Amino acid sequence: MVDPGGPEKAPSDAVVLFDGKDLASWMMADGRPAGWTVEQGAIVCRTGAGDIYSRVKFRSAQIHLEFNIPSMPEQHGQARGNSGVMLLSRENEIQVLDSYHNPTYADGVCGALYAVDPPLVNAYRLPGQWQSYDIVFHAPRCGAGGQVETPGSLTVLRNGVLVQDHVSDAPRTGCVEEGPLILQDHNGFGGKPAPPGARIKAPVTPIRFRNIWLRRLAN
Ligand code: MG
Secondary structure: OOOOOEOOEOOOOOEEEEOOOOOOOEEOOOOOEOOOEEEOOEEEOOOOOOOEEEOOOEOOEEEEEEEEOOOOOOOOHHHOOOEEEEEOOOOOEEEEOOOOOOOOOHHHOOOOEOOOEOOOOOOOOOOOOEEEEEEEEEOOEEOOOOOEEEOOEEEEEEOOEEEEEEEOOOOOOOOOOOEOEEEOOOOOOOOOOOOOOOOOOOOOOOOEEEEEEEEEOOO
């Protein structure tokens, strides 16, 4: 029996990664406390702080999260509202980008498996509006020698619309152990914290996330 919850309540068997209150479930790559902030019930990216990692690790899972891209009309392409949701490692990024009348390369738009698969459609919402990702990720089944025997698969709905349909080229890393969910700080330093004193060339992008949970799948 599973209580499916509701718009702001996770299913009863979900692992809640953010409940609107604090960053206790998140950390930096090196284990230090997450360097982002919480404002009005949402996690807010602090550009230059670096990517944040869930403390919980998983392999196959159903994942839900919501994101809100700030309006950045002065920016274009990959500089306009860039973030991302990464599964198990930084190699597997489901792109977050303001893709409303913002041309860029096809496998770099919002809903793409970045640099691998463009989304089926651009199920946009305007910047400043809450959007959702619902993800079903199956890790590959691997043999004793570490070879992929059954490929993994990735299905993504953006705002309830199918954008990745059971694609089999995730994860790019092949056989993987469990890993975290990672939220991207697109800061120009590869997701690492900006070095002290460094000038951050990427535009300040206070993207917000809320209602983040996952349900582990047996595979
Ligand atoms: Mg990105």
